[in-house]
Amino acid sequence: MRPTLLMDAGGVFFSNVNEETPFLTSIAERYEADPVVFQAEVAGRQHEYESDERTAHEVLADCLLAAGGALPLGLDEQWADELYLSCVSGYGETFAQVERVRREHPRLRLALANNEAAHWDRLKNDKHGHFDLFEVLCSSWVVGEVKPSKAYFDRALERCGGERGRSVLIDDRPAVVAAAEANGLHSVLLEHPSGIHAALDAALERLGTSIGGTR
Secondary structure, three states, rough: OEEEEEOOEEOEOOOOHHHOOOHHHHHHHHOOOOOOHHHHHHHHHHHHHHHOOOHHHHHHHHHHHHHOOOOOOOOHHHHHHHHHHHOOOHHHHHHHHHHHHHOOOOOOOEOOOOOOOOHHHHHHHHHOOHHHOEEOEEEEEEEHOOOOOOOHHHHHHHHHHHOOOHHHEEEEEHHHHHHHHHOOEEEEEEEOHHHHHHHHHHHHHHHHHHEEEEE
């Protein structure tokens, strides 16, 4: 069985939009919702769009109403999408380093392992092309489960044909890294995007000689 490298997207390839940008506060302001309540509602319900149970637009509209917002014409979806993309920053060094790993280790299976809404993942891909870096997509909307649940790791590994002892996850969230380890995967915590080179090398070291290639 081939070794597998699973990689998160937010905090690794891109900015964490909900947590690090004005995305949610800007939506709350436009629809006159309480920004604190709105952000709390989204945090508590984002699993609904990440698992593809509902669309991101539907969840945002419900959260705005729960936060006292006024939506007489509904959520302006095109505006929300344009705002979302304006808040996404791509980390060029991560893209470059993953390309390096792909060249040096052709036997290594790379899998995208992020929590994201299908619509927004595709929007980012249209602009940045991150899907092309991966052999397998294990985004939450694809597998129907959300990190850090055991069900997510079970389905992701099943989808990409990975074996726990020969799989490693790079993620920026300590809770996800801990859950991956508890579920039998190796893991590497990326504390800042600038550390991606070291994180990838640490992941390769965890996989040892089984990855093959030029190292």
